[in-house]
Amino acid sequence: MKETSLSFQAQVDEYLIRHRSVLDVLTKMQEATARVNRAIAKAVTTCGCITVTATKQQFPNDVGLSDIRQYVQTHLDGKLCERCVEAVESEIGSELFYIAALCNLLDLDLEAIRKKEHSRIKTLGIFNLK
Secondary structure, X not given: OOOOOOOHHHHHHHHOOOOOOHHHHHHHHHHHHHHHHHXXXXXXXXXXXXXXXXXXXXXXXXXXXXXXXXXXXXXXXXOOXXXXXXXXXXXXXXXXXXXXXXXXXXXXXXXXXXXXXXHHHHHHHHHOOO
16 A cells, blocks of 8 residues: 555654654654563553463474474464554554654665665575574
């Protein structure tokens, strides 16, 4: 779906008034990340729609890099309920807002960064270890 109005990054630039300092944006971005983490933690501890069962990742020593994905676990069980989906999406939206704001302050094109990262992932495939 193509946006007909301003791009997301341009809208952020238009509406970001109070926190135009790079220090404000960096700390707001960090706060937004913490809120994403908190929303997910509340889905586990308050709602219970998802659970976390974390253990050491186990996979055979002789498995190839291309096959390792089938052995690595997410440690998540369940599915976010509608209310938790809304909360997590909202917090991720705020995080994206401040990422776009940081790009604006640094004169970077967020969409170009996304495309470059996509291309890098596509090119490197399984060797894109992060």
